Amino acid sequence: MPRPLRLIPVNGPEAVDPRELMALLREALAGRGDAVLPSEASAEQRSMGTVPRRVAAVIETSGSTDAPKRVMLSTDALLASAAASADALGGPGQWLLALPTHYVAGLQVLVRSIAAETTPVVLPLGHVEPHDFAAYAETMTEPLRYVSLVPVQLARLLDAADDPRILAVLRRFTAILVGGQAIRPEIMTQADHLGVRVVRTYGSSETSGGCVYNGIPIGNTGARVVDGQLQLTGAVLADGYLDDPERTAERFLDVHGVRWYATGDLGEVDSATGEVRVLGRADNVIISGGVKVSLDAVEAIVRALPGLGDAVVLGEDNREWGQVPVVVSAHPPSSGTRADAAEAVGAALGRAARPARFVAVAVIPMLASGKPDRRALAAQVTVRD
Structure with a gap:
């Protein structure tokens, strides 16, 4: 039986607060509510049709290099990603939400918070100065504390770490996840020198977010290279693209009963260690x-x-x-x-x-x-x- 899909505006005058989105997402993950599609688009039409029953959320890709796609994520995939992340990082904890919730990294902060039964601290939308970041981070109360950032956010915070208050806040995080694009080596060197634990993540909406941490696949994620391009498998894989069976069949492959996602990225997998190295987009x-x-x-x-x-x-x-x-x-x-x-x-x-x-x-x-x-x-x- 299909499930209704509901568009949730995250920007503009009708924007839904991330905490309210988290409540809707909790119902969706439990199978009691509509599937959610967080979006920057206007909510003139909240109903977006239906999705398969197992789908809890739909994420629109950024479209930085190609046409945007709507990725269908099941409850099982989202929770498998949250569990694998918690296991890789040292346990479930409290999250600081610093990314938009219509991107998979932001949505996963809410999913991980639901799975951990913790309350995330939510930064205001838009550019946040390091001192404001520190003020919000200082309100966190759980022993294990996490945040997901993009490289430019991390760079700004590290550059401001000559302030002892900001440095103390950064060191207090159990892990700072950084992904979305390549991180310059000097940023990682700076973080290491300051004693700030940064975890490089690799993944996409099609893998429920980051599924490779510091080059190592997490959970039951597997990686291989076919014709120079990375493919990923595991419980975190999306169900496919909404209303686009042709593109779904092109990217999600069934090989001897195992589903693989063709990432479109060039890469290498070390045969001895399993470490994944991303070399860039194939396109x-x-x-x-x-x-x-x-x-x-x-x-x-x-x-x-x-x-x-x-x-x-x-x-x-x-x-x-x-x-x-x-x-x-x-x-x-x-x-x-x-x-x-x-x-x-x-x-x-x-x-x-x-x-x-x-x-x-x-x-x-x-x-x-x-x-x-x-x-x-x-x-x-x-x-x-």
């Missing part, structure tokens, strides 16, 4: 001079250089090379930095990967998840041949 690759170039790999090298920590690398058409990498930044680099970037990329990835040009923009557009909005940025940048 974020260009052909430059007949050579495949991962724009994510170029971006990782460029971002490690002074003044280019916010850089985004896009591809553009070029008459000579076919396609070339272009570095976009809100902080125009000096000629010396541009030369250093070209040299560093060329040494690591080859001549075809060297950035063809550098473009300055007023601001890098961001999604609420903390990821750069690459589609919006590409629309800003004038492509030339």
Whole structure:
């Protein structure tokens, strides 16, 4: 028997408070209430049709590189993710909600709180300064304390940790989960130097959130590489995409009775340790001079250089090379930095990967998840041949 799907507005004048959403989610997980779809969209039409009975929540993907999708998450998958997370981190505890609840990382804070039977502390929507973050964190009361952040949030907090109060708050967290995009190595080094426990997470809406912690799959999650691309399996997998059976069949594969999710990410799995290494998006690759170039790999090298920590690398058409990498930044680099970037990329990835040009923009557009909005940025940048 299908279950009604209810849209829950999380922004605007009709926004539902996260605590109220948590109550609705608790009913959905228990099978007593409608499935929920937290959304930034207007709630002009609360009823969204129906979903399979086992589905408790639907999450819309960010659409940073492709069209948004609506991911159906079952009660079993959401609770399996919460249980695996608690086991990997050291036990269930209290959470600080610092991310939007229409993204899976924010929703999972509510699910984990329900599973742990604890009350989350909720930060106000929008940009939160480090001192405000500290004030809310200081109201937490449980022995084990957790928060999920995106890299830019963590970087701001670590930069403010010369304040003893903020440093004490950060050290008091049992674990600070950080995901959504690659974390610059210097941020991890800074956190380690300050004695702040940061856990790098990898996952997606299709895996009920993070299912790989510091490179190691959690719970019964399994990982493998097929044709250079990562695939994941386990109890955390989504049921598929709402009203999109073709895309569901393309991404969720049945192999000898085992379901696998094709992530679309390039990666490696260490045969001895099982450690997962993500190398970038498979669809974020260009052909430059007949050579495949991962724009994510170029971006990782460029971002490690002074003044280019916010850089985004896009591809553009070029008459000579076919396609070339272009570095976009809100902080125009000096000629010396541009030369250093070209040299560093060329040494690591080859001549075809060297950035063809550098473009300055007023601001890098961001999604609420903390990821750069690459589609919006590409629309800003004038492509030339």
